[in-house]
Amino acid sequence: MGFWTGPTRRSCSGSQQRRNRVALDVADFNRLVEEHGPALYRLAYRLIGDRHEAEDIVQETFRSAWKSRERFQQGLGERAWLVAILRRRTADYWRRSGAQKKRTGSAGLPPDLPSPEPPDQGYIDPIQRALDQLPEELRETFLLVVVGELTHQQAAEMLGVPIGTVLSRVSRARVRLREALLAAGIQEK
Secondary structure (H helix, E strand, O other): OOOOOOOOOOOOOHHHHHHHOOOOOHHHHHHHHHHHHHHHHHHHHHHHOOHHHHHHHHHHHHHHHHHOHHHOOOOOOHHHHHHHHHHHHHHHHHHHOOOOOOOOOOOOOOOOOOOOOOOOOOOOHHHHHHHHHOOHHHHHHHHHHHHOOOOHHHHHHHHOOOHHHHHHHHHHHHHHHHHHHHHOOOOOO
16 A cells, blocks of 8 residues: 555565664663673773773774664674674774874873773773783783673684684783783782
8 A cells, every 4th residue: 555665574585584674773772882881991991091082982883883783683792793893993093093002091191190090990000001011912812801801702703713822812911911010019909
């Protein structure tokens, strides 16, 4: 009766019906923001070292997630999906800003002023400096597992490396971070 000229539900193939439905509605998206936003922010902050840029990257991550919501598969590694998007947005940030700048965690403040750290997270500048001293592959793997809260398997799949490599990188990163923090006078609790 009307103006609909597209295929009817009966004439659509199963794959076309799946493409036509939105896999992530507003309520599900809001739940993802609530559940994963803080961890994504912590990860972005540690990858970039600047709280304002981290906020922007998380916002861009969620914008990209919303735009690609039709590809979202409910229950299949929500955090991994969002972290993969965040990694792409972080790479875009570094491309836009030219050659990878030295991450300072201080958002351009003089070194003698305290960094505006994420509130209530207990971050301190020596941690960011210690992270900056790690080789990139150790740092990224460590951040994905420890800060991004991915499983070792999810990180391995995301990085395209065997799970044993992820385990080794996280272990070596922990040892180096501990050494760097002890050298900076940060005591273990």
